[in-house]
Amino acid sequence: MSVNASSLLPYVEKIERRRPLSDEARAAFLALPVQLESYGTYQSILNEGERPDRCCLIVEGVVSRYKSLKNGRRQINSFHYAGDMVDLQAAILTVADTGIRTHTPTKAVRIDCEDILDLAEKYPEWARAFWFDTQVDASIFREWTLNVGQRTAVERVAHLLLEISARLESIGQSDGKEFVLPVTQADLADAVGLSAVHTNRSIQQLRHSGALRTHGRKVVIENYPALAKVASFDRTYLHPEGPRR
Known part of the structure; x- marks a missing residue:
């Protein structure tokens, strides 16, 4: 297996714990071109207001999504672990409304947003998987709102x-x-x-x-x-x- 494919495998395994993929769809995702990057602790991956052209998949480490005030105060909205596509919504939204920051030494792959959209268009099972993934993220955000508010x-x-x-x-x-x-x-x-x-x-x-x-x-x-x-x-x-x- 290539380095690119092995980096993508944690996300495939996460998706297939929920529902198996066809061999063709699985192979198509593992064949995507990616950019493997390494980050130190408390290093920014994405800042609020940026216009990302790639989605970020965590291979190793822990990151968070957060919102911040002008005075520097920060509210973490979610933690993400190996196998999580942290900002899958970047494939659709053109401006980042949250920042992404590491909490440990982290390895991540960046996948071109257009490749994500093309994959979803060609393979409906990937469209469903991506949609479900973003819905789980939204559910976690709702629970965290209740946690902090009540x-x-x-x-x-x-x-x-x-x-x-x-x-x-x-x-x-x-x-x-x-x-x-x-x-x-x-x-x-x-x-x-x-x-x-x-x-x-x-x-x-x-x-x-x-x-x-x-x-x-x-x-x-x-x-x-x-x-x-x-x-x-x-x-x-x-x-x-x-x-x-």
Whole structure:
């Protein structure tokens, strides 16, 4: 398998966990020309207001999409992991309304937007897959809006930790109970709309309740039902069931 194809494979595997692709459609995606890029920690991949001509697929690492104010304050809207096409909407939207930034050393491939559109036009199964992928992103954004707008500090943090666990589990980086937190507490704070101090206090409260245990960045969920109850966590919004068949 070529370097290009191996870089694209994580996304194919993600799509096929939801619904198998035809051999022809699979081969067509893996044959797309791509540009492989490496980034350091906290490096910008895309800035708000830019006009991207390529979509970004994460091969390794963790990135976020965010909105920022003129004074520099930042609200993280979502985290993305290996196998995620972070800005698939760039194939349709000509101006980036969110920024993309790394949180760890990251490898990503950039795919020409026209190639994405051509693939969707030629293969309806890819059009459905791309459409479903953007709908899952939108569902996550809606859940994060509820998280920041209506849940308490402890509930927000608990919910985000459970989401991170679920999404890492889907790519083999968590067993559903234990995982290495791929972002800092300051990053968590930017995602849940709290100060770093308040975020830390919320984690300590969850530890004292016995729901979870932490050691450095290692997180162990000791009592999943209790933590899920605190967060009102229901992974339905991640749509693991896949698209309508």
